[in-house]
Every structure is written in structure tokens, then in C-alpha cells.
Amino acid sequence: MRVIIVIMMVVFVVVGTSSGQEIILTSEKLINSAYQLQEIHEKVGIQSDIVTVEQIWDSYSPVEDPLVSGYSTEQVYDSYNYTLALKIISFLRTVNASYVTILGDADIVPPSYYAKLIFYEPFPTDFFYASPDYDLKPDFAVGRIPAGSEDEAEKVLGKINDWLSDIGSGNYVNAALIGMRIYAAPYSIERETIDDYEVWQGETAVKLLEDLGFTETFNTTIALQSDEEWTSVKQTFDEALSGGYGVVFHVGHGIPYALDSDDGGMYTTRYMNMLDKRRPLLPVVLSSGCSAAAFDEEIRDIYLPNWAPGLWSEFLLTNDAGGIAFVGFTGTTGSDYQFSESDGFVEVAGVKHADNILIKTLKNLPGNRLGDAFKAALEEVKSEENIKLNPSTEVEEWKLRVYLEAETKFLET
Secondary structure, eight states: OEEEEEESOOBOSSTTSSOOEEEEEEOGGGHHHHHHHHHHHHHTTOEEEEEEHHHHHHHOOOOOOOSSOBOOSTTTOTTOOHHHHHHHHHHHTTOOOSEEEEESOTTTSOOSEEEOOTTOOOEEEOHHHHOTTSSSSOSSEEEEEOOOSHHHHHHHHHHHHHHHHHGGGSGGGEEEEEEOOEEOOTTOSSOOOSSSSEEOHHHHHHHHHHHTTHHHHSEEEEEEGGGOOHHHHHHHHHHHTTSSOSEEEEESOEETTEEEEETTEEEEHHHHHTOOOOSSOOOEEEEOOTTTTOOOTTTSOOOOOTTOOSOHHHHHHHSSSSOSEEEEESSSOOEEEEEEEETTEEEEEEEEEHHHHHHHHHHHOTTSBHHHHHHHHHHHHHHHHTOOSSOOSHHHHHHHHHHHHEEEEESOO
């Protein structure tokens, strides 16, 4: 499971609760949309400066490579402009800001790096734009709006304006929690499992949110795979992605164009393409599904069937229905749940890795911008799980991989 956070500068519950300087990082190809985005953000209290990759290319030199194993050369990905990525990092080392919003897909603004850690599968990460000094502590809240053209950007801008108008509906208090049955974490330190093959990890995540008081704060709809009703899971997705919800939380398998919906069934972008927005307010969607936050089909050959209208995280934002933001992972990811026994009952004692990032983001979200909530979650996980830049064991390498995979895609911070 890889985490990608799509940040649209989402203001949750309280619009404009804080103000901060923002860099809108884009290209001359999308400059008109960038000016419109700047105007929208300034209306909610964020003063923005627009900087283009063309300006950065002419004015900055590339910095040193990140100290992480990876596919860092253009010989690996002919379409990956690694030199531009290093120049962007060089520019960001000079910036005094709170937010960086990337307006553009991977072809327009390249990922900050392609890391190659455990499993040896390369995955894109924007994390080194958030931490340009490479110390693994995010200096900025970074989110990407993966628009590839002015037409796509215009559609996204329309969704942002609608979302800001809809926030007064009060529907942000509605949440959908979807828990699926998935495999045990491959690098679980204690290898805690309920049986020899898999755990009810999605349901465990929902139970943990209940223990943390989430269901007391939100009006929650819960769909669990143990009900053995795939239609209830699919119907929950259909309902929430048609509007009227503030949050959708999903723990299950993922692929670049779909999320886990039942044994062998996936909720694909084709299903989402059939939806219309029917109620005010589209949700912030969080999922630990593997590769659901992939955003680099312009660079990598990501398999998409001919009937799939696009990558999950991108289509979620550019479709009329869907969501206003996505927090997820760009590649293979996983979580590790700990359990304890008390008086004959099994309790959830804690969680690590992917779901830990998502749950901490949710905990920090009420009253804060999504970018701030995600940044705070990363800081907490880095400290709590002791994420290291130079891992010496497979477990440490796995922790670093999941941490770097986390990504935010959003329309509004």
C-alpha cells in the first residue's frame, strides 16, 4: 500500500482557521489555472506565490541525490526529468512557506524521487519536496493537483469552488468507514495474526477509530466485509462519492485504478464514472490500498485496462463526483496491528505503518487544514516508529518505504 495525499488545500470544519504562505508550483502550460487557484486560496486566508518549473530550470542548479536507494537517473525512466526534480528541491531550500501546492501531473512537475527499497519495486514520492534538506522531517505541507491540461485544471477549480460553497451544509460531519479483510503485514515485527493467512485488518482499523472516539464525533456509516454483502460496500462507496459526506476511510487492498470491495471484487474508476454529484459536499478520501495514490502514468507504464477511465487518485479529483482530496500510498504498502488480551477479550493495542499515518491524519483533521493534519501525522509517525534515512534491517527499510509512499492529493488545503 502506498500513501499519496492529494491536497486541494482542504479546510475542514473551519474555513481559514490559520493563514500561511503558500507556493503554487506549476508550469507555464497551466499558468492561467494557477492564477485562479491563487485567487481561491487567498479568499480562504492563504497568501500565495506562483513559481513555474521553467523559472526554476533557468535559475537553480540541481542539488545532491537523496540518500535513499532509488532509480535516480533518466536512463531508467526516459520521461522522468530527474534534473528538474533536483532543481525544484534546490529552490525549495530557499523557501519560507507553510504550504506547497503542486499544480500539474508527473509529466509537468516530476516526482521528487523514485525510491527503490524493500521489494525492489520503484515508486514515486513527492516527499523530498516536503523535506528538501533530506532529514525526513516535513518542512512544508505538500499536496498535488494532478492536472495535465488547462481543461482538467478548470474542472478541478470548479470542484474547489463548489466545495467551499458546500461546506456550510454541515455534511462534513458524515463519515463512511469501510473495513475489508486483507493479508497480514509482510514485515510485522510480532507477526500477530488471527489465523495463518490473513487478519481482519480493515475491521480492526474501524474498531480502533471507534476506540479513539471518531464515531462519537461523526455520523458514521460502517460497511464491513464480514457482513458478506459486497453490495453494501459498493453501495457505501456509491453513496459517499455522490456527495453529502465529509470523510471516507477505507482499509483494504488497492491497485492503481481500484480499491478493494469484496473477495475478488474491486471498486474501480469505471464505477465512479457512473456517478453524479447528488448532494452538497464531496469527501476527503483516505485509503491504505496499495498503489491507489499512483500518479505517474505519464512516466511509468502503469497497467490500466481499456475500460478504466484513469488512475484512482486522479479520477477521484477530476470526475464530477468522487472526492475533494485523497490521502493514500503510491505503491506496495502495509500496516501492522498489535493486540492485547484482557479478561478473555482481545483488544486493539496499536497500529504501525500505513494505517497509522491515515488514522493520525484523521485525529488531527477536525479544525485544521488537511495539509497541516497530514504533515503532523508524518511527524508523529517518524518519531513514534523511529523512521531512519539509512535503514540497516528489512524492518527499518519497510518503515521508510511506507513513510515515503504516503502522498496527499487535494483540491483545497
